[in-house]
Amino acid sequence: MxxxxxxxxxxxxxxxxxxxxxxxxxxxxxxxxxxxxxxxxxxxxxxxxxxxxxxxxxxxxxxxxxxxxxxxxxxxxxxxxxxxxxxxxxxxxxxxxxxxxxxxxxxxxxxxxxxxxxxxxxxxxxxxxxPSIALTAWQALFNLADLQPGQTILIHGASGGVGSFAVQYAKWKGAIAIGTASTAKLEFIQQLGVDQAIDYQTERFEEIAADVDVVLDTIGGGTRQRSWQTLKSGGILISTEGAAEPVVSPSSALRGAPIFVEPTGSNQLQQIGQLIDSGHLNxxxxxxxxxxxxxxxxxxxxxxxxxxxxxxxxx
Ligand SMILES: NC(=O)c1ccc[n+]([C@@H]2O[C@H](COP(=O)([O-])OP(=O)(O)OC[C@H]3O[C@@H](n4cnc5c(N)ncnc54)[C@H](OP(=O)(O)O)[C@@H]3O)[C@@H](O)[C@H]2O)c1
Missing domain, CATH: 3.90.180.10 (Medium-chain alcohol dehydrogenases, catalytic domain)
Structure with missing residues (x-):
């Protein structure tokens, strides 16, 4: 050969x-x-x-x-x-x-x-x-949302690839994490560290989560639309599903942004690798x-x- x-x-x-x-x-x-x-x-x-x-x-x-x-x-x-x-x-x-x-x-x-x-x-x-899921969550939380300690973040699809990194980053940063997941995966997102787990199959997250600073939406559609009402004034909604349509806020006080992951190995990925090796990130x-x-x-x-x-x- x-x-x-x-x-x-x-x-x-x-x-x-x-x-x-x-x-x-x-x-x-x-x-x-x-x-x-x-x-x-x-x-x-x-x-x-x-x-x-x-x-x-x-x-x-x-x-x-x-x-x-x-x-x-x-x-x-x-x-x-x-x-x-x-x-x-x-x-x-x-x-x-x-x-x-x-x-x-x-x-x-x-x-x-x-x-x-x-x-x-x-x-x-x-x-x-x-790499790609960890970078997506990193860039969403830290580059676009500038998530701060003490802020509240609602993470849709918290059991998924992007969502599970987002939950861990939020807790590492000292933020309050609310996650949505199916019944079967609620325990998993609790193990990841969410402060509140919402079962999207049996509960309406918009009736539970309020005064949220950041929404990370990895689902799109109705999940994204219903998320606006959970945000506090000045809050931001970031969606991985934003490529096909502009994210429009029903209120000028709210901001929306699509995330398109960028491969940036030499800095962010290196930090992510170090967090894994130091035991801060699973x-x-x-x-x-x-x-x-x-x-x-x-x-x-x-x-x-x-x-x-x-x-x-x-x-
Ligand atoms: N724009 C970008 O740069 C970018 C980058 C990476 C990923 N993405 C996109 O982001 C999305 C997520 O990617 P991923 O790798 O994290 O996917 P994934 O690992 O398949 O995770 C999706 C998760 O969402 C959960 N889920 C499904 N319906 C839900 C709902 N209504 N509410 C809450 N959770 C729900 C699923 O759990 P159940 O099985 O329990 O429902 C699953 O754990 C994909 O569409 C992907 O293409 C975009």
């Missing part, structure tokens, strides 16, 4: 999970400011199946065949000529830009500025479940599958109410 080939999961057409094919692909070459990563594990996110289905073609017009995957943990294999911040052999994790992808494969390239040291206390699979539990089973995982993530992250492992 020629050394410039690698195993990968590719899609040649958009569509159902069966379009994901395990096959040989060309191994990428790092540019001067990039590193070549030997992928050990890649996280699977809701956006993966939306891209696979073709729903994001207008925003990301990828040429086909396409290799998905942007949450990666692995080892630096080689570095570009201009890279000085990292060396071959270092263990790293990273979020790749959404217009790049490529991590459902043995190797992927990333700009050196995006990679951070893998937290030492967790394995590759757990680390691969971290990463999501992961369910690990071999890379070859990407289609099975897509089927599950698209249709199921799982808990934790799906991760594909490359041997």
């Amino acid at each position: 020629a050394t410039n080939m690698m195993d990968a999961i590719r899609l040649h057409n958009y569509g159902a999970p069966a379009v994901l094919v395990y096959e040989k692909a060309s191994r990428p070459e790092p540019q001067a400011d990039e590193v070549l990563i030997r992928v050990h594990a890649v996280g699977v996110n809701p956006a993966d199946w939306k891209i696979r289905q073709g729903y994001l073609q207008a925003k990301f017009p990828f040429p086909l065949p396409l290799i998905l995957g942007y949450d990666v943990a692995g080892v630096v294999e080689t570095i570009g000529a201009a890279v000085t911040t990292v060396s071959p052999g270092e263990t790293i994790f990273a979020m790749l830009p959404l217009n790049q992808l490529g991590a459902y494969a043995e190797y992927v390239v990333a700009n050196a500025a995006l990679i951070a040291p893998k937290p030492m206390s967790v394995d590759f699979a757990t680390a691969a479940g971290v 990463p999501s539990t992961v369910e690990v599958f071999p890379l070859q089973e990407a289609a099975t995982v897509h089927d599950a993530i698209q249709n199921g109410h799982r808990r934790g992250k799906f991760v594909l492992q490359i041997d």
